[in-house]
Amino acid sequence: MILSVAIRKTLVTRERRFTLDVSFEAHCRRIVLFGPSGAGKTLTLQAIAGLLRPDDGVISLAGKTLFDSARGIDLPARERGAAYLFQDYALFPHLNVRQNIGFSLRRGWLNPGARQAHESVDYWIDAFALESVAGNYPAQLSGGQKQRVALARALVSQPNMLLLDEPFAALDAGMRERTRRELAELQARLDIPMVLITH
Known part of the structure; x- marks a missing residue:
């Protein structure tokens, strides 16, 4: 599966002007973007996800155009x-673990029920050993649990x-190694590309 990114985006504030100018084409399943803070790694992920609109350029995945400024395409x-894992996790504080996981499975503004069972939610709760905290809220979780x-x-x-986006930042050494293994196994099982940011 080929991910192709060739974009430019200029951001201007009173203090500074920053131009993101990134271009790569990857045929592998795992892509790592690394560099110092402020280099534009998160902006690149946001553009791929559709959370940031580039000024110009093209983004495509497996031959499907996600963004093309010249042709007016912006899915x-x-x-x-x-699936975007934010650096700060962006969990909903008023929803418990089960509700947070199931949030994207239901369209509209209605939250999933606090005890509502769903096969996919149950699968991931089990896969990530979250059974003991399934009814807890984000404020009651450790960094690794979040x-x-x-x-x-x-x-x-x-x-x-x-x-x-920095998926191992809040984890201790043991949990970091376990999460790396879990991600590698998940990627092999799901057969999807992964783009990962790290310092």
């Missing part, structure tokens, strides 16, 4: 099939690609 984020909930929420909708 909305919900149609790109990208990360696993966010990852489960990203994966429950069966995405076409996985975008991970």
Whole structure:
């Protein structure tokens, strides 16, 4: 599966002007973007996900055009099939673990029920060993648990690609190694490309 990105985006504030100018084509399943803070790694992920509109360029995945400024194509984020794991996890504080994971399975503003069972949600709760905290809220979770909930929420909708922004940042050494193994196994099982940001 080929991911092709060739985009430019200029951001201007009172203090600075930054131009993201990134171009790559990857035929592999795992892509790592690395570099210092402020280099544009997160902006690149946001553009791929459809959360940031480039000024010009092209983004395509497996021959499907996600963005093309010249042809006026800009698929909305919900149609790109990208699962995005935010650096701060972006969990909903008023929803428990089960509700956070199941949120994307239901269209509209209604939250999933606090105890509502769903086969896919149950699968990911089990896969990430979250059974003991399934009824807890984000404020009651450790950093590693929050990360696993966010990852489960990203994966429950069966995405076409996985975008991970600093996925190991909040984890201790043991959990970091375990999560690396789990991600490698998940990627092999789901057979989807993964773009990962790291320093």
